[in-house]
Amino acid sequence: MNSTLHITSGDIAGGSLIKAGLSGEVFVWHDVLYDGPRCLGWPDETTFNARAAFLEDFTAGGLDRQCVLDTLRQQYRKLAEAVSSKPIVLWFDACLFDQSMLTHILMCLRHQSAQNVELLCVSEFPGIEPFHGLGQLQPDQLASLYGNRRPVTAAQFDFAVQVDGAFATQDADALSELSQMTDAPLPWIPAAVARWLQERPDSATGLGRLEELALTAIRAGNDTPHKIFRSVAANDTPPQFWGDITLWAKINALAEREPPLAKIEGPVERLPQWQNDVSLGEFRIQALPS
DSSP, rough: OOOOOEEOOHHHHHHHHHTTTSEEEEEEOOOOTTSOOOSSOOOOOHHHHHHHHHHHHHHSSSSHHEEEEEHHHHHHHHHHHHHOOEEEEEEEEHHHHHHHHHHHHHHHHHTOOOOEEEEEEOOTTTBBOOOGGGGGGHHHHHHHHHGGOOEEOHHHHEEEEEEEEHHHOOOHHHHHHHTTSSSOTTHHHHHHHHHHHTTTTTTTTOOHHHHHHHHHHHHHHHSHHHHHHHHHHHOOOSSOOOOOHHHHHHHHHHSSSSSSEEEESSSSOOOOOSSSSSSSGGOOEEEEEO
């Protein structure tokens, strides 16, 4: 029997899945599928190069363009190879990050005429409150969910193509319609899309919701990256789609606005967004008058 390929969205969740004792291989998908340039359908080299440049810029150089390019090529190659030889189980949670990735992978699997695909989507777990995502679960907790997986239906594949197309083109009207659905074949999509719409710049302030939450935290006296993170996490609506890299990018954006809304003091001008020799504990952030 062919070994199962388990696909999930985060390195922490992937590491726990490896330890969960399930048969097969664990593969972590890497990309931010609700943002940045990409084409409709299966990506081509133009899309690979555009996304590599985008992710290098998004992480302020923390992710090297060539490394991103190599990763993207490898993961689509692996997906194409798995379709013809392995059962596939998709492990995702209900947040925007995961749902945009789920629909993209389902679109790719449909493009490759995949047949043996099962889905586990987790929006809650007993005893974990608030539940933000699979990364909170221990290996035994993940293993306990395995029996809940269900075959992906034709309607879900078709719907995923529709949703992925809306994210790829960033079609606000299409996404607005998706956010208001009450009977979506993938029931977690409307709330995830609604959260994406909240990140669009407000007509009065020019800020998205995550920037607003960060600025509110800074104005409340949270003057370090970790204090801001805790405050924003406590005040955002679960599940939390963003991580520290995204939040640091939003804080940097507040400092880069004209006029700036925040001032960053530290060993470098901006918060590092990836592995770096600079300690985040050396930074202080303060709000500036709007």
